[in-house]
């Protein structure tokens with residue numbers, strides 16, 4: 525077992541807090557480092573036809589004997605055609621999600637003095653800050669984030685956990701374990717539709733590495749000039765995202781167009797990456813001039829020492845392998861050493 529500090533660390537350059545910029549008196553124009561002429565603006569589909577086609581999966585049906593087969597078919601289609609779906613009836617209490625929302629707001633509204641104690645340290649990416657910032661002249665996103673490893677417990681950063689407001693820490697721990705259970709069920713269901721052996725999937729995620737990233741996008745006076753979160757595909761195996769305060773802003777790229785993922789009350793947005801059959805989808809977050817937007821992303825990947833690669837039962841059947849194998853650690857070493865670029869990081873593993 526590795527003690528804290530023994531694991532190889534990833535890091536990002538330290539950047540200013542956008543929330544602090546916004547709080548400054550007389551703030552009216554956006555600093556040049558946040559202006560993004562490089563980003564596509566006009567391609568949003570105005571009609572909501574594609575938005576309303578984003579698959580919605582019902583977890584209760586997925587787990588019920590009578591409705592399971594038809595819901596599994598929907599899940600398979602969602603993963604193949606979209607790589608993205610909204611999950612309802614997931615079992616997390618609505619009042620608990622309200623509490624999470626209030627506490628996330630309070631957490632980001634702590635004084636800068638308090639937040640500094642939880643800021644990223646040189647050489648580590650956990651805490652308040654940003655990730656994937658690799659040069660001083662790199663353009664920046666219009667948002668702050670807080671990132672924390674929650675599983676395995678031995679990998680938790682005690683200097684961060686011990687300084688979280690106690691009630692918020694408890695809420696995050698409860699949320700982490702609820703979401704982990706949902707992820708496990710989804711992995712098992714995907715294994716069953718993909719005809720991957722259950723044990724193979726279980727072994728892969730036995731020592732699951734889970735991290736929570738809370739995104740806070742303040743309102744911006746020039747929302748068309750900035751981007752809340754640069755287009756990217758998540759590097760994790762499965763991401764479960766909550767659009768915490770129901771403010772629109774998440775967009776996914778489908779058939780070359782940006783499509784709005786409208787927040788559904790209490791739904792979780794699920795985003796997968798797996799092999800060539802299931803896709804991972806590029807997504808981004810935009811901001812508005814009126815209201816802040818909050819989201820909580822929970823990433824699940826195999827443990828850092830686990831070797832990831834094509835599922836053996838799939839390769840045996842298909843007689844070929846499209847991807848190489850490497851450890852989760854190596855895979856993420858490469859991910860954190862670059863800026864976000866919209867490409868799927870999985871391409872790194874293609875043969």
Ligand SMILES: O=C(O)CCC(=O)C(=O)O
Nearest residue numbers: 737739758774809819821
């Ligand atoms: O804020 C959002 O809706 C998207 C967040 C996201 O994609 C991420 O944190 O990876």
Ligand SMILES: [Fe+2]
Nearest residue numbers: 756757758807
């Ligand atoms: Fe993402």
